[in-house]
Amino acid sequence: xxxxLHTYARYPIELAxxxxxxxxDEEGRWYLDGIAGIAVLALGHGHPKVKAAVHTQVDRLxxxxxxxxxxxxxxxxxxxxxxxxxxxxxxxxxxxEANEGAIKLVRKHHWRRGDPRHEVIVLDHAFHGRTxxxxxxxxxxxxxxxxxxxxxxxVVQEQHEAAAAVTDRTACVFVEPIxxxxxxxxIEVLPALREACDRHGALLVYDEIQCxxxxxxxxxxxxxxxxxxxxKALGGGLPLGAIVxxxxxxxxxxxxxxxxxxxxxxxxxxxxxxxxxTILADDLPARCVxxxxxxxAGLQATGxxxxxxxxxxxxxxxxxxxxxxxxxxxxxVLVCPAGGEAVRFLPPYTIDEGGIDExxxxxxxxxxxxxxxxxx
Numbered sequence: 001x002x003x004x005l006h007t008y009a010r011y012p013i014e015l016a017x018x019x020x021x022x023x024x025d026e027e028g029r030w031y032l033d034g035i036a037g038i039a040v041l042a043l044g045h046g047h048p049k050v051k052a053a054v055h056t057q058v059d060r061l062x063x064x065x066x067x068x069x070x071x072x073x074x075x076x077x078x079x080x081x082x083x084x085x086x087x088x089x090x091x092x093x094x095x096x097e098a099n100e101g102a103i104k105l106v107r108k109h110h111w112r113r114g115d116p117r118h119e120v121i122v123l124d125h126a127f128h129g130r131t132x133x134x135x136x137x138x139x140x141x142x143x144x145x146x147x148x149x150x151x152x153x154x155v156v157q158e159q160h161e162a163a164a165a166v167t168d169r170t171a172c173v174f175v176e177p178i179x180x181x182x183x184x185x186x187i188e189v190l191p192a193l194r195e196a197c198d199r200h201g202a203l204l205v206y207d208e209i210q211c212x213x214x215x216x217x218x219x220x221x222x223x224x225x226x227x228x229x230x231x232k233a234l235g236g237g238l239p240l241g242a243i244v245x246x247x248x249x250x251x252x253x254x255x256x257x258x259x260x261x262x263x264x265x266x267x268x269x270x271x272x273x274x275x276x277x278t279i280l281a282d283d284l285p286a287r288c289v290x291x292x293x294x295x296x297a298g299l300q301a302t303g304x305x306x307x308x309x310x311x312x313x314x315x316x317x318x319x320x321x322x323x324x325x326x327x328x329x330x331x332x333v334l335v336c337p338a339g340g341e342a343v344r345f346l347p348p349y350t351i352d353e354g355g356i357d358e359x360x361x362x363x364x365x366x367x368x369x370x371x372x373x374x375x376x
Contacts, residue, residue: 011329018045021348021355023334034328034335034347034359039180039210039312042233042275042284044348049274050236057270066264073264076273079280080244084220084228088250090243091264095209095231096129098241099174101258102227103133105245106172106203109252115201117171118153121162125182125339128174128207137174159189166196172203177221180210183316183339184308194223203227203249209241210312213276214285214349217292217310236275238268284349285310291351298360299345302367307342311349314342315363317370327366333359 014026021044022030033045043050057072064070077089092098103120110117120137122128128137135143136150144150157165166173173193179185197204203226206212213219213233221228226249231241241263245252279285288310295313299306304315317324321337328335328343338344345359 011326013329020044020046021351030332031329032333032347032355032358032362034333034345036346036348037232037237038336039215039232039346040235041237042213042215042349043236043278044350045237047236047275047278047350049278050271053270053274054238054267057267061266063262063265063267066260070264070266070269072266072269072273076269076276079273079276080230080242083280084244084246085224086247087228087244088247090245090253090258091269092231092241092243092260093239093262093265094241095207095229096131096134096241097260097263098209098229098231098243099128099134099137099207100131101243102174102205102229103172104258105227105243105249105252106205108257109203109249110171112252117169117202119155119167119169119171120153121155121157121165121170121173123159123162123175123179123187124156125179125185126156126174126176126207127179127181128176159187163189163192163196166193166200166202168200170197170200170202172205172226173197174205174207176207176209176211177218178211178216178309178312180312180344181338183342184312184314184344185339186307186309190221191223194225197226205229210346211309214279214288215310215312215346217285217289219279219285233275233279234272235268236271238265238271240265240268240272279349288349291347291349291353291356294353294356295345295347295359298356299363302360302364304363304367308345311345311347311351313345314338315345316342317367319370323370324363324366327369328362331362331365333362335359335363 015023016026017024081087122137128134133151136154139156205227206225209231228244292310299315321343
């Protein structure tokens with residue numbers, strides 16, 4: 001009998017260790033990690049700068065509450081603030097928590113202006129999390145089933161109709177610049193959403209939890225939103241999320257309006273600071289562009305349609321992606337589905353040409369195997 005609640009249909013391997021681009025299962029077999037903990041391990045497994053930062057911080061201080069100043073937390077917040085135009089930062093434990101906090105910030109902003117609004121526009125194929133509000137913003141019936149009543153006020157739009165749907169009732173538009181779970185779909189209407197939000201006094205929120213911090217090849221997605229949410233790559237492998245709010249929202253939250261026990265944990269912030277410093281110092285977003293171009297070209301050569309940008313790509317299989325994922329795992333490469341009929345590739349930013357070619361070869365072989373089996 002499993003000791004877990006049955007929330008995961010886990011793949012039939014147990015991972016025991018990781019080094020660089022690869023992970024090893026308990027039986028000693030090595031795999032190329034083409035999913036990086038679902039976009040978490042931007043620098044791969046066991047990066048020396050991240051490990052050193054974590055070890056140093058563990059020896060110094062593992063936890064304190066946010067009732068006190070935390071130096072390493074302030075250092076990371078300063079880097080993020082400077083990166084995103086003198087922004088104000090709140091640290092959480094996860095992306096879903098960052099999204100929940102962002103909605104609270106949106107509502108408090110309008111309330112303080114004497115114009116309380118709660119309508120949120122999201123796009124079809126979006127994924128924003130699993131808590132009740134973020135689930136209401138994730139228009140996928142299979143995820144929402146059995147959790148009614150979900151919070152009200154969420155309006156789902158196709159991306160090219162979303163700008164026209166913004167009205168004086170809209171509190172915010174919540175959008176992933178590149179949708180992840182929805183199939184690595186780039187959103188092409190961000191300028192139109194920015195203009196519509198400005199015209200109607202709504203806020204624009206970018207969920208950059210999966211696509212942010214350079215994975216798409218863009219370190220700073222534009223036009224600038226009012227709020228960004230970050231997680232995944234931010235923590236370098238440890239749980240860390242962030243709300244990053246533009247200067248005009250810096251005073252919206254006041255003491256007592258929001259909080260967290262573990263958010264901004266010193267060890268997670270140390271890992272995050274080492275990760276972000278490395279991304280910036282080594283110009284890894286540029287590497288995501290070049291390696292992403294090689295990955296895209298290789299995947300397209302198989303005949304599969306490809307969506308995405310940088311090292312956030314999805315290859316569409318024309319049928320359920322699960323069998324292709326399984327066949328790739330049998331070939332020693334780990335990936336995961338997206339959008340039901342797409343195989344998602346989210347390797348570490350540090351992947352090299354050989355690693356890209358290994359991903360492509362495994363996908364090509366798996367696709368031939370699955371299609372051949374289906375034909376037979």
